[in-house]
Amino acid sequence: MKKLLYIFSLLLSLSGFAQNQSIFEKANALYNQGKYAEAIDGYNAILDTGKHSSDLYFNLANAHYKLNNIAPSIFFYEKALKLAPNDADIKNNMAFAKNMTVDAIDVIPNAGISKLLNNATHIMSFDVWAKTTIALVFCFVVLFLVYYFSYSTLKKRLAFIGSVVALTLLILTLAFTFHKYNLDKKDNPAIVFAQESKVKSDPNTRSEESFRLHEGTKVQVLETYNDWSKIKLTDGKTGWLITEDIKMLKDF
The missing domain is CATH 1.25.40.10 (Tetratricopeptide repeat domain)
Structure with a gap:
């Protein structure tokens, strides 16, 4: 059946x-x-x-x-x-x-070690980093067993060196895996769909208007409160807009 x-x-x-x-x-x-x-x-x-x-x-x-x-x-x-x-x-x-969008928003680039680390982390997806880590765990275990059970001095030496290299790479890939996970978790992009959206200083209609955004602009959603979303732009500006004015990119 x-x-x-x-x-x-x-x-x-x-x-x-x-x-x-x-x-x-x-x-x-x-x-x-x-x-x-x-x-x-x-x-x-x-x-x-x-x-x-x-x-x-x-x-x-x-x-x-x-x-x-x-x-x-x-x-x-x-x-x-x-x-x-x-x-x-x-x-x-x-x-x-x-090029058809109205808003011209500057991008504040990462600098120094943070930029290098993020660029290296984004070389592969989270899934690929995780699979690489698992593969290195397997390699390390195999090489360690070869080292432990081998009677040949040369095999022991080569297996030891190999296991140390595998362990070192394992630690690095594990660190990149967690860093990629955290970056992806923080990455919460959305596109403004309203022709014009008023961005407020607080999540209510009576609060002061900070600036305005127009359709097609990409934002990062930091948090939500009732019908409002707190957003951040690439130039560092933040504010609150009505959630229905945007569409989340992570929703498939």
């Missing part, structure tokens, strides 16, 4: 994949015909099934860009980039989309 259920679920999955592929190809055809709004409907229909990919987000962003939908185009380019962080086409197209 379990096998029959497994086969049935597999067939459903394959059927759903084929259907989504058909919708994707039709949406691409509509895009090539200049029917961007209809193409968007097709891409969204795939997202409604719970499926997503960098290609889907990229094409969806392109369609919104063609219609001058600033916030959605940047939002979906950012989504695509999260799934394919080294894709040059996504980066180039997103740069064009960002």
Whole structure:
């Protein structure tokens, strides 16, 4: 009975994949015909099934860009980039989309050791760092066992040196794994979707207005309170805006 259920679920999955592929190809055809709004409907229909990919987000962003939908185009380019962080086409197209935004916000770069550490940490994803650490644990255990049970002086020496190197790399990768986890946990980006959003000093309508943001601007969400979100910009400015004015990028 379990096998029959497994086969049935597999067939459903394959059927759903084929259907989504058909919708994707039709949406691409509509895009090539200049029917961007209809193409968007097709891409969204795939997202409604719970499926997503960098290609889907990229094409969806392109369609919104063609219609001058600033916030959605940047939002979906950012989504695509999260799934394919080294894709040059996504980066180039997103740069064009960002040229349509109103807000010009400076970026305060990290400096010194902090910059080097963060750059090194972002070389790999958290999953890759974790898998590398596990692989080094395995290497260390094997080399230590070879050292412990070997009778040859040369084998002992080589196994000892190898186990020390593996242990050193293990400690380093473990540190990078935890640092990457903390960086990802703090990274809570969102895109402003409101045409204009008033950023307040406190989470209430009566508080003083600090500044204004416009659609397409990327912010970091620090915390939420009722219907308000505390955000931070790349230039260091912080403030509170209404949560419905933004869309979180981590929500898939």
